[in-house]
Amino acid sequence: MSSGHDDGIHAAGVSKRFGSVEALSPLDLSIAPGEIVTLLGPSGCGKTTLLRIVAGLEPLTSGTISVDGLTPVSARELKRFGLVPQSPALLPWRTVEANARLLQDINVDANPSPLPDVVELLDKVGLSEFRSSYPHELSGGMQQRVGLVRAFALGAPYLLMDEPFAALDEITRADMRHLLASLCEPINTGVLFVTHSLAEAVFLSDRVAVLSSRPGRIVGTVDVDLPRPRVPELEDDPAFFAIETELRRLLHSGAGR
């Protein structure tokens, strides 16, 4: 394994321009191994762009990023990222189980060993009865659960989640963040979670970085010192509200220009 100070994701002075549009002004961000960090910001603030840059899917304009001492592109080639896109992006011709295995089936040379057990993961998210169903037979929430399993099944050291619950209704969203916390907590996986939901940010994260509207820059970082495992009852706790309030205040300060 790599040496101590290389561990984790370190972004330094990262910025991004699309032509004449400045999407991200230079920012620094670190994610320690096993740490869950949320990027919280209004839509269009560049948080998805930052996630894509970390994933090695988008070149950066300036700055450096290291992922356990590797460049994002090398890390991507070594399957170090489990991506959960905003739409579940399930392949309609594959069954639920085959979809959950998709990332294991591609670029197999870079698979870690042993690979997580897909059947066990599907069981954990309550989809064991639907293993041989097709995506069109599932509800939106169930489809996104397959999307989560697909990413976890990679056994990657980092998960990159791009507003995975944005298209779901409020009740399903709450279930999904509780489920995600229960999946993340027992394993030592670093998570970069992008959202515009305060509740998701507080419930899931160890740390929340708040982005301003475009060009995106980090207006503040909040440590979430709530006990783990996170349980749904926590969302009624005054400490939970206090952090939500702090984040909301930061969001408003970033929105003004």
Place this chain on the structure above:
Amino acid sequence: MIGRLRNSAAFWAAIGTVALLGFWEAFVRVRDVRKFVLLPPSEIGSTFLDNPGFYVDNIWVTARHLVVGLSIALVVSLAFGALLAAVRPLEHASQPLLVLILVTPWVAYISSIVLWLGRGTPSIVFLVAFVTVPAFVYATVGGMRSADPAARELFASIHASRWEVLWRLRLPSALPSLFTAARFNVGLGLAAAYFAEGAALSTDGLGEAGRRAVAFNEGSILWTTILCTAVLGILSQVAVLLLERSLLHWHASQRRTAR
């Protein structure tokens, strides 16, 4: 029982077939149409039964020409289409060729093909493949481009090879449009096979049987050949449909319910 029949598609198709045959038979007999212009279905039946082996053999020959030609076209189109889907300038550059193939009447240049490839099967199969390539290429390019962008990003996030993207994402995405093209191409390819058989100085096939019937003024043989060709066309369409149902069971077009 009656109620169930009333809702059955097959029942109404059978009623329609009987009505069509009855009208056809009555029309020819009442108007006393000449054999060469149109033959009543009863006489087509008896002509067929006079020498069923002759017609069945020729159906087989034409079916082989059709299947071999379409298969070659499909393989060529998939390779060519995948290339065009990946390289946009090449797609633009290939438009003149594809459009030219589509609009040029093959009736006009078949004798040049025969002169080039020789008589019989090679020329026939070439024509079938040649005229069906454009629709297959368009279907391949359009279908491969339609692959879900989020899924493409997902493939990229784990460094999928070009081959993996093609095989596991782009090709399955192209299947629905390929089947639409296949239904169209079965009709086009059959027409091309029939015509080429008559023009390529081949010794068998429905097209050659039809050509000889015309040459010898055999109206009943001509019309029996025509109906045999139509039956082959229907069977081919059914085959494509069944294949589509089994391969595209996951696609919205194959589902009965809204979801």
